[in-house]
Amino acid sequence: MSSRGVRHDSMRARNLAVVLATIHRSGPHTRAELAERTGLTKTTVSSLVADLIEAGVVSESGAVQKGERGRPGVAVSLSGRRVAALGLEINIDYLAACVVDLTRTVRLRRTRPADNRNSDPAAILDGLRVLAKEITAEAEAGGLRVIGAALAVPGTVEGEVLRSAPHLGWRDVRVPDLVDLPFEIDNEANLAALGELWFGSRESDFLYVSGEIGIGAGLVVDGAVFRGTYGLAGELGHVVVVPDGPACRCGGRGCLEVYAGQDTLLGALGSAGSAGSGGSADAADPAGAAGLVGSTGSVGELVARLEAGDPEAVRTCERAGHALGVALTSAVHLLDPGLIVLGGIYAPLYRWLEGPVSEGLGARLAQMRGTPPALVVSGTGPDAAVLGAAGSVIQRIIADPAQLLGL
Amino acid sequence: MSSRGVRHDSMRARNLAVVLATIHRSGPHTRAELAERTGLTKTTVSSLVADLIEAGVVSESGAVQKGERGRPGVAVSLSGRRVAALGLEINIDYLAACVVDLTRTVRLRRTRPADNRNSDPAAILDGLRVLAKEITAEAEAGGLRVIGAALAVPGTVEGEVLRSAPHLGWRDVRVPDLVDLPFEIDNEANLAALGELWFGSRESDFLYVSGEIGIGAGLVVDGAVFRGTYGLAGELGHVVVVPDGPACRCGGRGCLEVYAGQDTLLGALGSAGSAGSGGSADAADPAGAAGLVGSTGSVGELVARLEAGDPEAVRTCERAGHALGVALTSAVHLLDPGLIVLGGIYAPLYRWLEGPVSEGLGARLAQMRGTPPALVVSGTGPDAAVLGAAGSVIQRIIADPAQLLGL
DNA sequence: TTCCTTTAGTCCATAATCTGTACATAATCC
């Protein structure tokens, strides 16, 4: 709750943000349309747009608004030419980085396969610093100005400290600024949820479920991630499914993770599963169709078994789906999301999970809510978290473009 | 997300709110202190305070700031003289109303015992309208200006429609404006949470658990109630405790309500429980110590049995506590509250619930969070919801005092 | 007591920003 008064400069800063947000939300607009939408006068909008152009965040896109009659207006749209953001990710078996511009176009992407289980934080962070420096240099060689960075980690984060990342074996690691830029860290699921918002063409209210080795969730309400009091909200993986079920790594019993975590699901393969993933995708692929992260070998194997109708695999998947349905029922009652998006390894498994999950939701929620929230598969692919990290930086630029004018 | 630009008048409106919120948050201040805290100049603060005095929301409280040296400043504090809010409540066995002034002082309170189970909405609402008119008239006779009203109902609310209040037997009831004032409806648990915030001297982040016939919860984050996408968040009573447990009224199975709802707890009394509550408390009791609602007979009886060590009662209470511990574990993982407050009938039962609940929380959360959120008993008593209703109106006045200047 | 120092609050000229009307511009319609 900001308790600072509004002065002339903050009024203008706010109005710059309002105009930019309008363009960002609903696409290119003429100055006249912006005036209508924001309630400001044409004069003021013209002046604000001039500043935004100078800051390099918007440009006159030549395209004219084909009005019925009268002088056509020139549309003003986001500019991807100058300002860009750096997304970083540490995950169990890879490091990743990407550069995204203001128009949500992925300009560069890099992955380094690695085995980060039970690793030394300092070494990994050094590796990531090198990766960040390389990709930033390349982006700047291409004329982009990288304005900030964010890092996604598979664990709980408070401030700049990684509290606990059990699968990395890290605990209370203070992450230093990896780049000479504004820098922040956040939980993988939270950032993946933002990735879904920014790159999965979602409306602004949904619960993103990130199925990985751990299971996280990010609740997006009105375009922002809900973080709770200490930033630890959304730990779906440890919602209780069976009060006296099997012990979980977290110290509890019968947590969702025990029934639907990646290790359990891949356990259905026996001990025959192949280990590491293959090569890296080092190409600049602006379309974003190909996965940034190489397809996770053993999940692919599970899918193959499921397609072949392997009964053990099918049964495990069904059980996971049921457990997910139970946990999501609790989550819907508590969080009231507008939509549920299944991501991470749940995306390739969606065909087999959807039935049991939505059955459970429907049976338990129908009477209290009419229709339970829809269940859909993520549209982002396995890169959600890195992309979301970059997206979170861009989100902050759009929320306050004035910071670019001072420099 | 407001997409409207800031104009001069909204800048001033915002600054009025900033000054008023500062006084509200941290007590009386001199103009000079306000200038320091808000970052505005003394000149501007003086002018804003003059407007706030004219609006009747603050006054110079004579008290002077005993500075070390120099001219002493006159403290400006909230004024309870003019502006007040009306809180209303429909519950299973009573109607209630109260008038609260800006300083959080309860000026008037009224209760009408009633049996509202499976009742006719129109008749009940008419009765409430009469009650509201009476108490408003009395408040205005006392020189107060009642500026808005809010109604707490035991059910889910969307906009001005009461979607479902199973214990009243109401469904999709459109509630008309009961008074000639700005008027809103909200869920009993949400408003009770606000009541706890306003009248229970809480910090601004906690989860309020409302144990009634149904079990609700209101999450307060940064001083505001978290409502979710459709305003249906916080339905703690239907969090799944045992996936294939006994059927619940909601269509699900093994919901918390089945194990820890009032009906289950009182079921421990056999069928001997006394029915209605006694007299009404019609006095104007500014201290607020006495309960607005007559003590619920049968809960009192349960407490008596527990004190006597009745094994059936103790066992039921323990089972409820365990279930509550499980449900709250899930809630903590999803919502990350800073504190858990037990209210409603859980307040008198706190002595017997605290053990099993915090045991369950501790065992399940310790490893992931160090210390789980503290568990405390509500400081508000059974009136939390009506008081919170009035509080929510006052909250909106404080968030935008400019609306009072136009009239 | 008297003066000096310190802090509070007000006055007034100035600055920043938005508004509103007027106007130049550029398209369509007849």
Place this chain on the structure above:
DNA sequence: GGATTATGTACAGATTATGGACTAAAGGAA
């Protein structure tokens, strides 16, 4: 080609905050 309509800019005017000067009121020192 002229009328109509809409866009975008220019300039004067309005609103609000700022900043330094000034008055006010207390304590402390001489």
